[in-house]
Amino acid sequence: MDPKFQTTFIPKKPLIQTTNNRSPRTINFFTLISLIVFITTAILAAGVWGYQKYLTKNIITLETTLNTELEKFEPALVADLGRLDTRLKSAKSLLNQHIALSSLFDFLSKVTLPSVRFSSFRYAINGQKITLNMTGQARSFSAVALQASELQQEKNLNYIQNPLFSNLNLDEAGNVKFDFTGTVDSNKILYRNYINNVEVPATIVATSTPITEATQ
Numbered sequence: 001m002d003p004k005f006q007t008t009f010i011p012k013k014p015l016i017q018t019t020n021n022r023s024p025r026t027i028n029f030f031t032l033i034s035l036i037v038f039i040t041t042a043i044l045a046a047g048v049w050g051y052q053k054y055l056t057k058n059i060i061t062l063e064t065t066l067n068t069e070l071e072k073f074e075p076a077l078v079a080d081l082g083r084l085d086t087r088l089k090s091a092k093s094l095l096n097q098h099i100a101l102s103s104l105f106d107f108l109s110k111v112t113l114p115s116v117r118f119s120s121f122r123y124a125i126n127g128q129k130i131t132l133n134m135t136g137q138a139r140s141f142s143a144v145a146l147q148a149s150e151l152q153q154e155k156n157l158n159y160i161q162n163p164l165f166s167n168l169n170l171d172e173a174g175n176v177k178f179d180f181t182g183t184v185d186s187n188k189i190l191y192r193n194y195i196n197n198v199e200v201p202a203t204i205v206a207t208s209t210p211i212t213e214a215t216q
Helices: 029-072 075-097 101-111 141-151 191-197
Strands: 116-126 129-138 160-170 176-185
Touching: 116 141, 129 141, 141 160, 141 176
Parallel strands: none
Antiparallel strands: 116 129, 129 176, 160 176
16 A cells, blocks of 8 residues: 655644734824814813803793782882883973072172162073063162172172163162163073072070079
């Protein structure tokens, strides 16, 4: 018999043992920074979105609460209070623009000389100016001149501007009749300014003194 030879030889183990020499992967620095920025931006965006939703919810809640509280009031009462507020504002506006002629009369009483008196008084409002028209009498022409000089003083010109005496004539008793015109800035005689300058009288406190009987 012919001898049998084994024609194939398959080793049970590899002849050369291969080793894994792959280098570990490394993360690029800029890639890491970009990743961190992206994550941070995403977190911030989510926070802003959540806060916006929170504020919107709070606003809706407050509006609901306000409407609920308003419904508790009677509509008629609310309407009455609104009309009252409108009236108060109108009254305040009228009061602020009200002319206090008493302040003008106080001024005239201080600057009018004893030898001069005014017998009639008229005025006309033209914007911010008030035009005065008065008639009066004086004991003499010199008294009229002195009165005109008094009104021409700077302190008085700040109150009555362009004072003018005209139509000087003698009456049957020998007194000098005259007409007077002048202008006043309405802001100087507004009621609100006058009431602030009114002096409040001091309070008088009453005291009792015991009565002693006189001895004989």
